[in-house]
Amino acid sequence: MLGLPKGSLEESTKNLFAKAGWKISTSSRSYKPSIDDPELDGRFVRAQEVSRYVEQGFFDCGLTGYDWVQENESDVVEVCDLIYSRASTLKSRWVLCVPEASPVQKPEDLAGKRVATEMVGTVKRYFESRNIPVKVEFSWGATEVKVPDLVDAIVDITETGSSLRANKLRIVDTLLETNTKLIANKDAWANPAKRKKIETIAMMLIGALEANNKVGLKMNLPKASLDQIISALPALRNPTISTLSNADWVALETIIDEKVVREIIPQLKSLGAEGIVEYPLNKVVY
Numbered sequence: 001m002l003g004l005p006k007g008s009l010e011e012s013t014k015n016l017f018a019k020a021g022w023k024i025s026t027s028s029r030s031y032k033p034s035i036d037d038p039e040l041d042g043r044f045v046r047a048q049e050v051s052r053y054v055e056q057g058f059f060d061c062g063l064t065g066y067d068w069v070q071e072n073e074s075d076v077v078e079v080c081d082l083i084y085s086r087a088s089t090l091k092s093r094w095v096l097c098v099p100e101a102s103p104v105q106k107p108e109d110l111a112g113k114r115v116a117t118e119m120v121g122t123v124k125r126y127f128e129s130r131n132i133p134v135k136v137e138f139s140w141g142a143t144e145v146k147v148p149d150l151v152d153a154i155v156d157i158t159e160t161g162s163s164l165r166a167n168k169l170r171i172v173d174t175l176l177e178t179n180t181k182l183i184a185n186k187d188a189w190a191n192p193a194k195r196k197k198i199e200t201i202a203m204m205l206i207g208a209l210e211a212n213n214k215v216g217l218k219m220n221l222p223k224a225s226l227d228q229i230i231s232a233l234p235a236l237r238n239p240t241i242s243t244l245s246n247a248d249w250v251a252l253e254t255i256i257d258e259k260v261v262r263e264i265i266p267q268l269k270s271l272g273a274e275g276i277v278e279y280p281l282n283k284v285v286y
Contacts, residue, residue: 002042002201003050003062006031009180010044012084013063019211019282020204039197048118051076051183060188061198067094067157067178071122077184080202084180084209090159094119094176097144097169098153107173110134113152116143119175123155126175144169207283214284215261218253219268219276226250229271234260255284 004013004024014024024042025034031044045053050064051074061079069076083091096115098104104113111132116139117123127134139146143154144167155175158164164171182202188194221229226241229252233239239254252273256264265276 001058001060002035002040003053003059003064004033004042004044005047005050005063005180006044007046009047009063013180016082016084016205016208019208020201021283022204048072054183054185057185057187059185060194061182061184061201063180063182065092065178066181067092067119067122067176069181069183070176071119073121074183075186077186077189079182079184079189079198080206082180082182082205082209084212091177091179092157092159093174094122094155094157094178095164095171096153096155096173096175097147097164097171099148100168100170102148102152102170104153104172108132110153114150115153115155116146116151117155118143119155122176126155203285204283207285210284210286211281213258214255214281215258216253216255216279216281217261217264217276218251218279219273220244220249220251221268221271221273223248223250225272226252229268229273232264232267232271234264255281 004010017024022040023036026044033042033044035042043059047064048068048071050059050062051069051072053059054062054076055074063082069078096107104110107127107130111134114135114137115123116137118139120136120138123136127136137151139154143156144163147154147169153172154169156164157178161171182198182205184198189198230239233254234256239252242251242253244251261278265278268276
């Protein structure tokens with residue numbers, strides 16, 4: 001039984017599983033997906049709740065943010081990191097923010113003030129660990145607009161900081177870095193059959209993420225140019241070299257970052273490479 005995040009991560013999670021080899025289908029209002037694997041069943045629930053249901057055993061494993069594992073203080077197995085989101089492959093941060101014009105320069109300056117956040121438990125523990133007395137209140141959303149009229153500061157999540165800048169907010173401190181994780185129930189992890197399935201899911205999801213922004217590249221080249229071309233290639237691993245019917249030529253295949261292709265192909269061509277083919281990748285498993 002697999003717990004999947006409903007909401008902002010839903011589509012990117014379905015796309016990741018599709019690239020990893022599992023088709024997850026849902027209707028617009030359904031929380032019970034169809035998965036093309038008879039060994040898997042699943043439910044879509046809020047990411048904030050996944051770790052609790054995994055800990056309680058309703059889900060054998062699930063995908064949720066590290067932040068919600070911490071917020072719920074869930075006792076689960078953290079199987080692997082899956083750094084992706086609806087918009088990027090960057091880690092997100094929960095940050096303490098105040099208006100740009102606020103006199104607050106450090107967390108201690110908020111003593112006796114009000115802070116709004118969705119991560120109430122984490123924020124309370126943050127200030128308590130620093131012996132800073134603050135009033136922490138739960139925010140149902142649109143947290144950025146609550147300062148300075150309703151509260152003195154907020155703790156909100158950001159990837160790039162663009163939304164904070166647009167709302168004229170300034171970061172005072174970072175409380176937590178977070179990304180999506182595959183987590184498992186401890187009893188399920190102790191079950192050999194379930195653990196094997198969970199590890200398979202982890203391997204394929206990691207492989208799908210590794211393939212993002214990478215491409216395969218293959219070409220034919222004169223043996224005389226082989227050393228020069230190998231030194232020019234920023235290969236992730238040693239390239240594969242194969243012989244051709246013409247003994248003076250070889251075939252080369254490798255994986256590189258997509259962003260360098262536009263610069264490397266002209267260089268390869270100038271060194272005598274021919275028949276250069278770039279192709280997309282679904283998974284890269286090391």
